[in-house]
Amino acid sequence: MKDRLKVPNQTRANGDQTREKIINAAERLFGSLSFDTVSLRDITNEAGVTLALASYHFGTKENLFSAIITRRADILNCTRRERLNALDISGTMSVEAVLDAFIHPLFEQMKSDDEGWKAYLMLLTKLSMHDRWLHYLHENFDETANLFIAQLKIILPDAPDEHLTRGFSFVLMLMLQTVSQNRRLDTLSNNRYSSTDLDASYSSLLMFSLAGLTALTTSN
Secondary structure, three states, X not given: OOOOOOXXXXXXXXXXXXXXXXXXXXXXXXXXXXXOOOOHHHXXXXXXXXXXXXXXXXXXXXXXXXXXXXXXXXXXXXXXXHHHHHXXXXXXXXXXXXXXXXXXXXXXXXXXXXXXXXXXXXXXXXXOOOHHHHHHHHHHHHHHHHHHHHHHHHHOOOOOHHHHHHHHHHHHHHXXXXXXXXXXXXXXXXXXXXXXXXXXXXXXXXXXXXXXXXXHHHOO
């Protein structure tokens, strides 16, 4: 009896390459457009593969969307945890060091040659603006973020929990706004300063986040 569903004949290596092509294409389209306006056919046309391959690897558009979020979230989470662990081992924990361990990995990726991070950031910004997508942020980022919040609580034992948690959420929003490089800084400064200068932006962001979080958690 013949199978009703023909599964594309691919080796493991070819399958992995195809999967990456589909994710990369979907990331670009979802980043520049929206989930609802992009179809699986749009994605396969962008990737140069058949619709059958997208269905084989991901099943649904929702599954593909989830895979996009998880892929780079895993990279960030791994780097952040490694750096937090390194601080613990070296005994160099401080508020500034913890913030640096959390924020700097994203800046490093945004400065890399991988253009996909820019599309991914646009996607993350959209997710943070709508309740519909918050579960993706919760599932992919909150566990690691809470490890950093827990460490900050150890460093600042007298800080009110609400102030510390709100303060960390402010840092998250500032981080996303800064790495978006949306040119607002350029217009505010009449082009004296550039939002694309990520090194300068990072230095200012870290100082601002440290001062703000410290003030917020030490006030009555």
